[in-house]
Amino acid sequence: LEQQQFGYKSDTVFYFKTPKVTLFQPKLNVYRDKLVVDDPSIKLLYSRMLRDLPIELTINDMILENGTINYSEKVNADQPAGEILFTELNAQLKNVSNTYASTDKTQIRIQANFMETTPLKVEWDFDVNDTSDTFIFKADLGKMPAERMNLFTQPNLKVQLEGEVLQTYFTLQGNPNQSRIDFKLKYDNFEVKVLDKKGQKINKFLSSIANLFIKKDSETSEDDFREAYAEVERDKTKSVFNFLWLNVKAGLLDAMTGG
Numbered sequence: 001l002e003q004q005q006f007g008y009k010s011d012t013v014f015y016f017k018t019p020k021v022t023l024f025q026p027k028l029n030v031y032r033d034k035l036v037v038d039d040p041s042i043k044l045l046y047s048r049m050l051r052d053l054p055i056e057l058t059i060n061d062m063i064l065e066n067g068t069i070n071y072s073e074k075v076n077a078d079q080p081a082g083e084i085l086f087t088e089l090n091a092q093l094k095n096v097s098n099t100y101a102s103t104d105k106t107q108i109r110i111q112a113n114f115m116e117t118t119p120l121k122v123e124w125d126f127d128v129n130d131t132s133d134t135f136i137f138k139a140d141l142g143k144m145p146a147e148r149m150n151l152f153t154q155p156n157l158k159v160q161l162e163g164e165v166l167q168t169y170f171t172l173q174g175n176p177n178q179s180r181i182d183f184k185l186k187y188d189n190f191e192v193k194v195l196d197k198k199g200q201k202i203n204k205f206l207s208s209i210a211n212l213f214i215k216k217d218s219e220t221s222e223d224d225f226r227e228a229y230a231e232v233e234r235d236k237t238k239s240v241f242n243f244l245w246l247n248v249k250a251g252l253l254d255a256m257t258g259g
Helices: 046-051 147-157 204-213 240-257
Strands: 005-009 013-024 029-032 056-074 081-095 106-112 117-128 135-141 160-175 178-194 228-234
Touching: 046 106, 056 147, 081 147, 147 160, 160 240, 178 204, 178 240, 228 240
Parallel strands: 013 056, 029 056
Antiparallel strands: 005 013, 056 081, 081 106, 106 117, 117 135, 135 160, 160 178, 178 228
């Protein structure tokens, strides 16, 4: 923490200020047991959470250096938890605050490796003073063997993926209720293998039906990218990251099946 200041404004409201916070090699391990009933309370977006803080918070810059996120989610009792990994995560968050002028937005810029090998860039902007809580989330995901996602899809969805995702871009514009995603995907030799109920053997019948609907590659489209547009309703009892996943899933399905 650099040059931090804190105290009480007019003897009533606590305030905290700092021009810069740096987190060195932060590690976050999250384990979700989806066999336990979810908390049904309404989950707020980050702009609303900052705006509603009972204190005045002013952080001009927050830096994350070489962070790691390991998210594990257990869906099936007879399977291990599926995993999603982010490594070598570096981020800069500007205006993490509920005291700045309306012209100064909160900006989040992230670079990381997704599933250890695939470069990921994220731009995320919102305005704490905007009571409609609109936001823009942009992502650029590089080359990734589809098999890397099997760490998550095999135990949780009982699905194996094959092929290669060459490049993914998307822009998500949303608010607390709904969103629209513009999605571009370039991939090659993609195939889905649906597993049996125990998640051990391939169900050839269901796999063949699934692959009837999925375009094997993106080369038949202009510039070798398949484009998709989707609108998504938010489940307010789930987090902003669930909202993000619903958008990505809708974009993927629309791009790979051709609508």
